[in-house]
Amino acid sequence: MAVPRTAPILVASNRGPVSYTLGEDGSLTARRGGGGLVSGLSAIGPESGGVWVCAALGEGDREAARRAGDSHLNPGDTGGQQVRMLDIAPDVFAAAYNGVANSVLWFVHHLLYQTPVEPVFDAEFAEQWAAYESYNAAFADALAQEAVDEAVVLVQDYHLALVPAMLRERRPDLRIGHFSHTPWAPPDYYRLLPDDVAAGVLRGILGGDRAAFLTERWATAFADCCAAVLGAEIVRDGDGDGDGSGSGDGGGMVTAVRFEGRETRLGVHGLGADADFLRERSRQADVDERLSTLRAQIGPGRKSIVRVDRTELSKNIVRGLLAYRRLLETRPEWRERVVHVAFAYPSRQDLAVYRDYTERVRRIADEINEEYGTEGWTPVALHVKDDFARSLAAYRLADVALVNPIRDGMNLVAKEVPVVSERGCALVLSREAGAYAELGEDALVVNPYDVEGTARALHEALRMSDDERADRTKRLAAAATSLPPQAWFLAQLRAL
Numbered sequence: 307m308a309v310p311r312t313a314p315i316l317v318a319s320n321r322g323p324v325s326y327t328l329g330e331d332g333s334l335t336a337r338r339g340g341g342g343l344v345s346g347l348s349a350i351g352p353e354s355g356g357v358w359v360c361a362a363l364g365e366g367d368r369e370a371a372r373r374a375g376d377s378h379l380n381p382g383d384t385g386g387q388q389v390r391m392l393d394i395a396p397d398v399f400a401a402a403y404n405g406v407a408n409s410v411l412w413f414v415h416h417l418l419y420q421t422p423v424e425p426v427f428d429a430e431f432a433e434q435w436a437a438y439e440s441y442n443a444a445f446a447d448a449l450a451q452e453a454v455d456e457a458v459v460l461v462q463d464y465h466l467a468l469v470p471a472m473l474r475e476r477r478p479d480l481r482i483g484h485f486s487h488t489p490w491a492p493p494d495y496y497r498l499l500p501d502d503v504a505a506g507v508l509r510g511i512l513g514g515d516r517a518a519f520l521t522e523r524w525a526t527a528f529a530d531c532c533a534a535v536l537g538a539e540i541v542r543d544g545d546g547d548g549d550g551s552g553s554g555d556g557g558g559m560v561t562a563v564r565f566e567g568r569e570t571r572l573g574v575h576g577l578g579a580d581a582d583f584l585r586e587r588s589r590q591a592d593v594d595e596r597l598s599t600l601r602a603q604i605g606p607g608r609k610s611i612v613r614v615d616r617t618e619l620s621k622n623i624v625r626g627l628l629a630y631r632r633l634l635e636t637r638p639e640w641r642e643r644v645v646h647v648a649f650a651y652p653s654r655q656d657l658a659v660y661r662d663y664t665e666r667v668r669r670i671a672d673e674i675n676e677e678y679g680t681e682g683w684t685p686v687a688l689h690v691k692d693d694f695a696r697s698l699a700a701y702r703l704a705d706v707a708l709v710n711p712i713r714d715g716m717n718l719v720a721k722e723v724p725v726v727s728e729r730g731c732a733l734v735l736s737r738e739a740g741a742y743a744e745l746g747e748d749a750l751v752v753n754p755y756d757v758e759g760t761a762r763a764l765h766e767a768l769r770m771s772d773d774e775r776a777d778r779t780k781r782l783a784a785a786a787t788s789l790p791p792q793a794w795f796l797a798q799l800r801a802l
């Protein structure tokens with residue numbers, strides 16, 4: 307049965323709000339995901355008729371998508387949300403998701419290439435780029451089918467950069483916004499991309515009415531890339547209001563990009579932590595249980611330095627470990643008195659560089675434990691298996707949180723810890739995380755490449771007095787929750 311045009315609000319993202327595992331007997335088990343988008347969308351509720359379009363990621367998803375055909379997934383699996391899961395051919399999906407999105411666009415925006423040897427854009431990449439185009443077209447087709455006249459469509463992230471322009475071509479009546487959850491690369495780095503790809507991504511996003519980012523820094527970088535690559539005109543605050551200051555290159559905030567006779571507005575919405583959800587969830591029995599286990603593991607009277615990340619190159623877990631090793635080396639007074647609790651959850655394990663990175667993290671953690679560990683003290687407690695309840699338990703007890711990404715669109719861990727922390731937690735924060743714009747004043751700020759400086763910041767954080775830590779944590783929590791997911795989502799809707 308074909309889907310009628312009924313949706314007044316649509317969200318499109320690669321990863322949807324639900325994933326499926328296929329049992330040997332052919333049964334499907336649904337697992338609902340969390341995250342900002344899921345709770346953001348709940349602001350409009352299932353009765354709004356909103357539809358979420360996402361891709362089938364694995365075998366279970368593909369089977370669920372096939373069974374649903376062109377219809378929506380079983381609402382019982384999605385908390386009542388209407389979800390259309392696209393069954394994209396596995397080779398096309400792999401080329402678009404692993405090849406282009408995660409190996410190239412992600413790497414460019416997070417400055418992850420080792421440029422003397424990487425990247426290499428060869429014939430294989432050209433094929434992957436064609437797959438990325440057809441994967442984006444599959445989203446544009448589905449959205450065009452589902453949307454009522456003048457519906458609002460919120461397209462998410464670097465996986466779907468071409469969708470706004472493709473959708474406008476199919477449905478010029480729609481109001482289309484794109485949101486980037488990543489940083490945006492500065493022009494010189496962005497231009498590592500082949501020229502047609504660099505231009506294609508920007509043209510794709512500029513096909514929408516609005517392009518939004520997590521911080522002003524990323525919005526400005528996007529506008530700078532539009533100017534450098536496409537020769538587009540940047541509009542800034544104060545431009546064109548007749549006061550003579552509107553030269554287009556003044557110091558005002560970027561507000562729009564003009565290109566080929568159209569104007570795409572720019573916006574900034576710094577997604578915050580969901581305080582209500584976190585406070586409620588972190589008091590549940592499974593979290594209490596893990597809290598006791600963690601306390602026992604750390605040992606009485608010891609402090610903890612906690613980090614929680616996907617095992618992701620941009621998160622800079624290796625330098626975090628090196629800084630901790632340096633702390634133990636230069637400040638022997640902390641030996642036996644602190645444990646580094648590092649949760650590094652598996653991510654994108656189809657990619658060799660992620661697997662290698664995970665191995666490296668394990669190896670360095672082992673080395674530190676061999677070098678410094680004693681009979682009653684294991685300096686690093688590394689956990690590589692995903693467990694949200696255990697993360698919340700660690701947030702509750704952490705004395706220090708280490709958030710040192712090379713670059714990060716926002717980083718929600720930095721925002722979640724202060725909300726959940728029981729006794730106050732000192733935050734060591736990279737100035738390259740989007741969260742720095744809001745939390746910088748009450749965090750101990752580090753240059754993520756500077757291992758020595760990070761070791762010093764860890765020492766300062768461990769020494770911070772209880773009162774100061776509690777005061778700072780209170781202010782951090784207030785700043786971190788100023789735009790919770792539902793308000794974040796509604797702000798984007800309103801702006802369109």
Ligand code: G6P
Nearest residue numbers: 320321408463464487488653654
């Ligand atoms: C980042 C991206 C998201 C992505 C998530 C997890 O936060 O902005 O779009 O879903 O990483 O990555 P994955 O590849 O597992 O979806």
